[in-house]
Amino acid sequence: MSIAPEHAPTMETAGLWHRLEPYVPILLIPALVIVGFLAIPTSSSWLTLTVSGLAMGMMIFIMASGLTLVFGLMDVINFGHGAFVSVGAFVGITILLSLGGMTDAPSLVLNLSALLLAVFGAMLATAAMGWAFEKVIIQPVYGAHLKQILITMGGLIIVEQLILVAWGPDEIFLTRPETFKGAITFAGAAIEKYRLVAVGVGLVVFLAMRWVLRSTRIGLIVRAGVENGEMVEALGYRLRLVFVAVFIAGSALAGLGGVMWGLYQEVITAHMGASIMVLVFIVVIIGGLGSVEGCFIGALLVGLLQNYIAFLAPKFALISNIGLMVVILMWRPQGMVPVVKAK
Secondary structure, eight states: OOOOTTTSOOHHHHHHHHHHGGGHHHHHHHHHHHHHHHHSSOHHHHHHHHHHHHHHHHHHHHHHHHHHHHHHHHOOOOTTHHHHHHHHHHHHHHHHHHTHHHHSSSOHHHHHHHHHHHHHHHHHHHHHHHHHHIIIIIGGGTTOHHHHHHHHHHHHHHHHHHHHHHHOSSOEEOOOOGGGSSEEEETTEEEEHHHHHHHHHHHHHHHHHHHHHHHSHHHHHHHHHHHOHHHHHHTTOOHHHHHHHHHHHHHHHHHHHHHHHHHHHTEEOTTHHHHHHHHHHHHHHHHOTTOHHHHHHHHHHHHHHHHHHHHHOGGGHHHHHHHHHHHHHHHOTTOSSOOOOOO
8 A cells, every 4th residue: 555645754744843853952942931821810910920930940940050060071970069059059158148238238230240259169069079079979989870879979978068067057048138029010011120130140051161161172072071081081182181170160050040040939958959859950951961042941841831830820839840751752752852872
């Protein structure tokens, strides 16, 4: 039995899909936004939830981007990544609270200066911590995934206990700098100022990482190391130093994310890093291990879906992102933007 020519797949159709297929993951974001618009009763609520979801996604991306690079380049499963988030939050917020005169002043310049000092201190502390963590905990277990999971989880627990010793067991409540408080009204929707700041910071981090990875020599070495580390070493590059530098940079980004997340929640705890790691790992997995672009897309999908479902069906909010991960992995087992490694 032959297939009628009008029903047979054509080479043109296959070629068109082949050209469009790489863009499907990024198209999921506007598709989800449109579905949210159709499902949410009022446009003002939809706009508020969309901005909130984007802000949440950007902060998750900041925390997850370092982890996905560490896995892609170093083949390290670091369950202790949440410790850097917690330490970054505590160091940054401690600095911010000590600058009360600057944060309470109704001056954008003073508020930004205080926030930049807090972020710099947090990133410096977590970068130093990342160097020590890699040298003491990660280095002895390269290539042994089970040992990596166990030892990094142990490192996370130890760091959480050290935070309790240093800062005490109580939650620390905080308020945002004066000019970041409140909301602006746009199209009838109340949009928090800080969430707009979080969206801006996330975009800057993503564009900066993309530029470094695609337009600089160190980025070329990192991308080549992800695809074929042995070849990079054969060309004379010291990939071991690149490993350490990437781990330190990823730790610093986790510290930045910790400060941003603490200000977002307006409360910090020793266990906050471990709590957010569920979403971070979901983002890293569905994005494609080692892919910054996939991590970015995955983070936005997670943030938007979390906010939409929490509004429409609160009881399902906790499992919505697990469902998203299942669906995407059934569609693309290697993640939305997988990194293809040379054999």
